[in-house]
Amino acid sequence: MGSASEETVLGRISAVFGIKGWVKVHSFTDPVENILDYKQWHLLQDGRRQAVTVRESKRHGKGLVVSLKGVDDRDQAQAYCGAEIAVDSAALPALPDGEYYWHQLEGLAVFTTSGIALGQVDHLLETGANDVLVVRATVDSVDDRERLIPYLPDQVVTAIDLAGKRMTVDWDPEF
Known part of the structure; x- marks a missing residue:
């Protein structure tokens, strides 16, 4: 697992979705679905860092909804609201010369x-x-x-x- 200095924030969990533990994700990537290229996320919240795995995902309106492994009800999902979604920076694709993240x-x-x-x-x-x-x-x-x-x-x-x-x-x- 990388340290926080080796991570890039790609989005945020904004709200719960339904009663089965799904969460709404606000993606900073372009296109928004690119955040789903990474199945291992690091959630950053209140000074804590937790590794989670994306179990399932789908498009919902203009945004995304995601099911995280081990999160099976609304109360569990609520605990992740507001968390930033980070991935290891080394996992990001290389950009052509002159382009920057x-x-x-x-x-x-x-x-x-x-x-x-x-x-x-x-x-x-x-x-x-x-x-x-x-x-x-x-x-x-x-x-x-x-x-x-x-x-x-x-x-x-x-x-x-x-x-x-x-x-x-x-x-x-x-x-």
Whole structure:
């Protein structure tokens, strides 16, 4: 079993479904069904980590419902509501050069092309047109503002250095 630093959160258990222990899953993957490619999940909740196995799953409306091995009634399922679903990062498929998983971008220091520190990527938002970086100020930032910067590689995002934990953006610090 990997440690938390070697895991990636792919979704969250949002609610119970029915009386036989099924749960509703909010998947962060695209498409949403990709979370089901992983049968072994690590549930993270209230500082605890528990390995579970997906027994059965199905599409339900726009979401997913899942039966976990050993969870056979609504009360057992209720205990998992709110848990984040993580998998070993090593199990994720490799991406082509120049493509990144969101978790790889989170935590990167963000600098303008002229070297001005804007902050650190806190998380990303999916907007439909393009993803957006939520950059929060750090002690080294030019100011204490939170910035929403479009994630547009080769246009706004000019360089990503995962090893150096740094991203360069063509962005006006006044904006």
